[in-house]
Amino acid sequence: MKEMSWKTFVERKKTTDLVIIPSGAFEVYGPHLPLGTDTLVANKIAGLVAERVNAMIGPVLEAGESSELEDFPGTITISSESFKQYLWDTLRSLEKWGFKDFLFVNTHLGNVPIINQIAFEFQRTPGIRCAQIDYWRFIKAHCDGIIESGELAHAHASEAGTSVMMHLYPDLVDVSQWVNEPPKFNDLFPDVITYPPFSAFTNSGTIGNATIGTKEKGEALVNRSVDRIVQFLQESWYPAEAAVIR
Template sequence: MTLKKSNFLKEMSWTQFVERKKETDLVIIPSGAFEVYGYHLPLGTDTLVSVKISEIVADRVNAIIGPTLEVGDSTALEEFPGTMTIKAENFKQYLWDTVKSLEKWGFKKFLFINSHAGNVPIINQIARDLQSNKEIDCAQIDFWRFIKNHCDGIIESGDLAHAHASEAGTSVMMYLYPELCDLDKWVNEPPKTADYFPDIIKYPSFSERTDSGTIGNATLGTKEKGEMLVNRSVNRIVQFLEESWRIKEVIGRR
């Protein structure tokens, strides 16, 4: 029996890892959150998306996918049932220990594919510290903000398309995980209150903005939009890896 070649470190034996590591020094680290995502999408949406995007990218460039950080700091959403939180200081230490272990085994390029805004500043700090070793390069894809730059001609509802569990997020999930989307329950829910001071950083609870966990019009989501958003995003990430990090795309490896 021939085993399917996997890019996930957790699916490799230690001897398989030794052989695979000879092919790449690029590790992708997915991270997300465990929080409310509307009536119609699963609590693990952020993590599910980051893992799948990591898998697609890794397959194209022969990278290894390291441990997934499934839970982030979702304190602002904790009033909604099922939401879980890892405090920032604990998340940072866990991630630091993870990347130092990977560095020990020879990885030089760390690509963080992250789908939760709360993780962004912590990953930034880790990346800066890692790059104190001049042989190491780090980059982060803040996925839901990243796709805003690649949605022209796809989304219909403006900035709210990229709000929580709205048009863009719903479309991506409909493409990547259609079996987990309960479209009988999706809603069009604008924010409950207007923000007249968007230039000021504020810290409202999520329930002050939405009753359902959706902000925006999820009903505009389609699988076709999701496919276009994913393809554009992945192509852009691969372009970065090819042009900035000189990682060659592998054609027809599987």
């Protein structure tokens, strides 16, 4: 939408009720990946999905609730209250212009509960539907035969995230700086929710083995995840239209 004139928007809006909202973060993502990794990935995945389902892309939420990572230089954090209000106002504006279906492509764990709260509340309006793709957790269910390092492949800036960035933004990945860093914090009570800072787990901002990331793995993860999101839209939200979103 941000690249459209208002007249172009009016004509384009006639063809769809679906808007995709990318949501990311501005924080440490290992020494080998940019601070904006989450937002960059969210925006790119949103674009790949939109191309296939005739959706429009709304405002990108550039930064999120990253207070857990504030020990690392460059991290920008938005309070939960500010993030929630900004998102709420964004949705109300989009609703005003006729959107009814809202898909959040979110790549930051700290944003997940805030988006959940907003979505439940927003869906009280008749005719409104919301869904969230918690992307880094989402791809865990679709990585069989691709990743090699087990559960830690999906930890922060590890094999999966590094691979996705190598595919989507190869020029922004500095492999001379990547590391293999297991978590330094051993949680003896994983059944109890506690709130340690991110620096308790890692010195570099990476948890896991980034050095086995590859462009090929990233391409496979992206393709598989985008296919799954499109399948959801076509078979759950728009079954009558099949491959064509109205």
